[in-house]
Amino acid sequence: MPEVFAATNKKDKAEKKVVHRHVDEYSEVLRAERPCSNHLASFLAKPLAITFDAQDAGEHILLLLRQHPIVLVKRFFIILVLLLVPSLFAGIDLLAFLPGNFQFAALTLWYLMILGFTLETFLSWFFSVYIITDERVIDVDFISLIYKNVSAAKIDNIEDVTAITGGVLQSIFNYGTVKIQTAAADTEIAFESIPQPSKVTRLLNELILEEEKEKIEGRVR
Amino acid sequence: MNPLILGQSSFDPSMLEGLLLLLVKLIFLFGSGLYILFALIVLRQVYIMKNTITTNFSAIILTMAYLHFFASIGVALLFFSIL
Numbered sequence: 001m002p003e004v005f006a007a008t009n010k011k012d013k014a015e016k017k018v019v020h021r022h023v024d025e026y027s028e029v030l031r032a033e034r035p036c037s038n039h040l041a042s043f044l045a046k047p048l049a050i051t052f053d054a055q056d057a058g059e060h061i062l063l064l065l066r067q068h069p070i071v072l073v074k075r076f077f078i079i080l081v082l083l084l085v086p087s088l089f090a091g092i093d094l095l096a097f098l099p100g101n102f103q104f105a106a107l108t109l110w111y112l113m114i115l116g117f118t119l120e121t122f123l124s125w126f127f128s129v130y131i132i133t134d135e136r137v138i139d140v141d142f143i144s145l146i147y148k149n150v151s152a153a154k155i156d157n158i159e160d161v162t163a164i165t166g167g168v169l170q171s172i173f174n175y176g177t178v179k180i181q182t183a184a185a186d187t188e189i190a191f192e193s194i195p196q197p198s199k200v201t202r203l204l205n206e207l208i209l210e211e212e213k214e215k216i217e218g219r220v221r
Numbered sequence: 222m223n224p225l226i227l228g229q230s231s232f233d234p235s236m237l238e239g240l241l242l243l244l245v246k247l248i249f250l251f252g253s254g255l256y257i258l259f260a261l262i263v264l265r266q267v268y269i270m271k272n273t274i275t276t277n278f279s280a281i282i283l284t285m286a287y288l289h290f291f292a293s294i295g296v297a298l299l300f301f302s303i304l
Contacts, residue, residue, distance in 0.1 A: 039278040051275045098245065101303045105249050109256075112296055116259060119289055123263070126282065127270040142270060146262065150273070 023062050023134060026210045029203040030062060040126075042066040043195045052131060052138065054152070063203060065130040067193040068175035075121045082114050120144075130191040132203065137180060139189045153182040153189055155211045161204045163197035180204065246304045253297035260286075260293040 023046070024031045033045035044050070044064040052061070086107055095103045127142035137158070141149040158180055165176030176197040180189045194200060267286040271279040 037277075039276040049277050053273050053275075099242070102242070102245060102249075105300055105304055108296055108299065109249065109252055112256060112293065115289065115292070116256070116263070119263060119285065123267065123270070123282070126278075127274065129274060140273060142266075146266075148266075148269070148273075 020058070020134070020214075021210070023060070026213075027062075027203060027206045029199055029206060042068055052140075054138070054150075055133070056135065059133050059135050061131055061133050062207075063132040063200065065132075065191060065194045065200065066128065067125060068173060068195045069125075070169060070173050070175065071193050072121065072125055079114060079118055079121070082117070083111075086110065130194060132200070132207070134207070137189060137204070139191065151189055153180065153184050155204075155207050156215075157183045158204065158208055159183055161201050161208075163201040165197055178204075249300050249304055250297070253293070253300050257290075257293045257297055260290040264290050 030045055035046040035048050036044040037048045038044070039047070039050065042065065045062070047061055047064045050061060050064060055061075095106055098106070124142050124144070127140065129140050131138040131140070134155075136152050136154050138150065138152040141151075143149065160181040162179045162181075163176060164179065165171060165174075170176050173195075174197075175193055175195045178191040178194060178197045178200050180191070181187060182189065191197075191200065264286045267283055271283060
């Protein structure tokens with residue numbers, strides 16, 4: 001009797017052995033993509049040499065997204081105008097009432113503030129990322145220098161995925177928002193202004209299907 | 222002797238100018254001090270975010286943040302010396 005019991009246990013263990021398929025085996029979207037090593041890109045499929053702090057052992061980043069660079073154009077023009085302000089007002093000589101050293105200090109402080117604004121713009125764009133792994137979706141919002149928001153949802157908890165593309169710019173440059181409804185307490189995760197939203201939606205649907213298959217086939221992680 | 226006339230005659234415009242320049246100088250120094258604080262927050266946030274997401278580019282961003290911080294200190298020292 002104990003021998004039979006032991007044999008059954010062995011069989012169960014063999015059946016429940018972790019068989020986690022590689023993403024290329026089940027995702028048509030990512031099969032067509034080459035691993036990306038450009039860390040400044042806004043659509044990084046199968047990114048190389050990128051990890052995040054809450055990453056589990058064996059969890060792989062499938063897609064890392066940032067806002068489309070076109071959203072930075074507005075800020076770029078603001079910076080350009082700010083840089084040109086001293087030259088534009090050179091004829092009026094607004095600071096003529098101040099001695100030369102004070103005028104120089106004012107100009108230095110002006111350019112330093114523009115440098116700070118540029119750096120803050122870049123950091124907000126670079127560190128606000130949306131990560132899709134083979135287990136979760138993670139939204140890292142670096143809203144301002146003193147406010148950071150990280151939310152995550154398991155793929156199993158995703159109930160609905162919607163891609164929204166509206167407006168002339170979004171249609172031309174193929175970017176938009178992907179809304180992910182989850183069963184978790186934080187009900188919605190929004191990937192805002194990301195490139196190729198339809199591709200992201202297709203990938204998420206493929207991942208949801210794979211998770212369901214894993215459950216049915218008992219391929220537990 | 223009219224005290225009003227006496228008061229008007231003792232008024233020195235260069236003193237007022239000196240006071241105004243001192244005020245402007247203090248504003249500049251306070252501004253540069255605030256900017257150092259901002260640069261320090263940027264540096265701290267870059268450290269936090271570097272640990273949140275690790276990429277090959279993180280080292281370059283950290284260098285940029287350090288350069289920005291040292292530039293802000295340099296500007297404050299410049300203001301101390303020239304103003």
